[in-house]
Amino acid sequence: MSLDKEKIKHVAKLARISVDEAKVDSLTKDLNSIFKFIEQLNELNTDKVEPLTSILNQSLRPRKDQISDGKIREKILKNSPKKNEEFFVVPKVVE
Amino acid sequence: MSKEKFDYFINGEKGKYEVIIGLEVHAQVLSNSKLFSGSSTKFGAHPNNQVSLIDSAFPGMLPVINEECIKQAIKTGLGLNAKINNYSVFDRKNYFYADLPQGYQISQYKNPIVGEGKVLLDMPYGSKEIGIERLHLEQDAGKSIHDMDPSNTYVDLNRSGIALMEIVSKPDLRSPDEVNAYIKKLRTIMRYLGTCDGNMQEGSLRADVNVSVRKTDDKKLGTRCEIKNVNSIKFMQMAIEYEANRQVGLLEEGKKISQETRLFDTKKNETRSMRSKEDAHDYRYFPDPDLLPLKLEQQLIEDLKKSLPELPDNKKERFIKDYGLNSYEANVLVSEKEISNYYEEVAKLSDKKLAATWMMGDLFAMLNEKGLNISKSPISAKNFAELIQSIKSGEISGRIAKEVFEIMVESGDNPKKIIDSKDMKQQSDPKELEKMIKDILTKNKDKVDQYKAGKEKLFGFFVGQVMKSSGGKANPQLTNEILKKLLKG
DSSP states (O other): OOOOHHHHHHHHHHTTOOOOHHHHHHHHHHHHHHHHHHHGGGGSOOTTOOOOSOSSOOOOOOBOSOOOBOOOHHHHHHTOSSBOSSOEEEEOOOO | OOOOOOOOEEEOSSOEEEEEEEEEEEEEOOOSBOSSSOBBOOTTOOTTSSOOTTTTTOTTOOOOOBHHHHHHHHHHHHHTTOOBOSEEOOEEEEOOOTTOTTSEEEEOOSSOSBOOEEEEEEETTEEEEEEEEEEEEEEOOOEEEOSSOSSEEEEEOTTTTOEEEEEEEOSOBOSHHHHHHHHHHHHHHHHHHTSOOOOTTTTSEEEEEEEEEEETTOOSOOOOEEEEEEOSHHHHHHHHHHHHHHHHHHHHTTOOOOOOEEEEETTTTEEEEOGGGTTTTOOOOEEOTTSOOEEOOHHHHHHHHHHOOOOHHHHHHHHHHHHOOOHHHHHHHHSSHHHHHHHHHHHHHSOHHHHHHHIIIIIHHHHHHHTOOGGGOSSOHHHHHHHHHHHHTTSSOHHHHHHHHHHHHHHOOOHHHHHHHTTOOOBOOHHHHHHHHHHHHHHTHHHHHHHHTTOTTHHHHHHHHHHHHHTTOBOHHHHHHHHHHHHHO
């Protein structure tokens, strides 16, 4: 698999990372060499191996269904760049 | 019973089109606290008051799963006759939106907790099975409020992190009516199970609607469009109607349909493309590194299976078998658990068929008019059963019963008390009735002669006189019989 410049720009856009046009070429080159390295792994036959999503052979540990949190609006809103008494305030997003 | 034929097609000049619909229903899980945090899920709280550091995605916070939400998802899966997966995985679905503080939604992608199942619909043209593709658990997002400020959007994260079950149907639905029946059936099942309250006004149940069209002789599915977040059945039906016709219009003009996400504008009654969702399907899912895979013990599943209440399909069959109801009556009476409980209480104490008729007629009409739920009915099941018995035994006529019913609604009194105190008992003693009728006939000798001479319409006049002189209490059947007998002689 290799990435072209368009793909790099697309991924950057999805991740909300601004990429300098001047840097796109070198980024493409870098990322492709990383992919090449990863692709070596494909040489291994993994047909009969289950995908590993965690290295711990455990299941999720659940908690009881109890209300134990909340009512900290001030703390929650504290770091918001824009807010009023009750809400986060963000630029208009409406269609 | 003759069955209607399915008939929902769109006729174009180039052919007849059928409409293919699949639904992704988002059902809020009934639980005290959120899927991965201990904040309350209660509806209607002050903005941002039910938000923890996890729900607002502060750095370093770790999600811990709520065991109740897992159980609720399993129960719902069992209620949908679905396969429960002993192994499932939580993934991150990445996108940016103001009401999604994490920048990703924790959801399940490749390994959902519930696999394929099915739901049965009762349509006028017969029963129809709708396939369920999967059910998975995911977090709800916050709420954006656009109408409080002309230039800003306000964000309330109270809903952020509440557990949702996304129930994905197969593209088996073919008309707005089937969508209506499907949503209602899902809601009934979840209410029976107590896994979702199904309250669409409060947003506990919403759906994304996938619509495509194809000519009736085509085998291949057409290109679909997804209409996002429709929150009432009526709007779903309107959106489908509009969207299907739009697509047929394009095809008729020889144009192509592009796969896209659209929104339904309820004011203009149209769907339109959502530009912000152009990249929406590029979610870059990957397993959430904060969460281990969810492994379920078979024992837990078996225990939950045993704990399930009787579900609507089974209850319906039982009502038909045990109470002699027809399919329509049984359907209506099992549509809500509370209605079926009320009916069973009444049926145990009175005539089963008559109880069904009166419930679906006068009782429902009254509740509807008053905007009441059956659990708030001014008439208790016990009193209602007594009323039914009084009709059945002939103690009061159906007409008087309606009067008693009205008084019961107002006073909440027991029908026996009302009938006694107002002296409303039906006159069913043949001897007394005969005596009264003889009197009336004697007084109206001229009319009797006319009747005998062939003016049979006068029969109604005599019945009216009997009712008048008995204060409406004469037993109508008996009155008819005696009148006929005496007029013959």
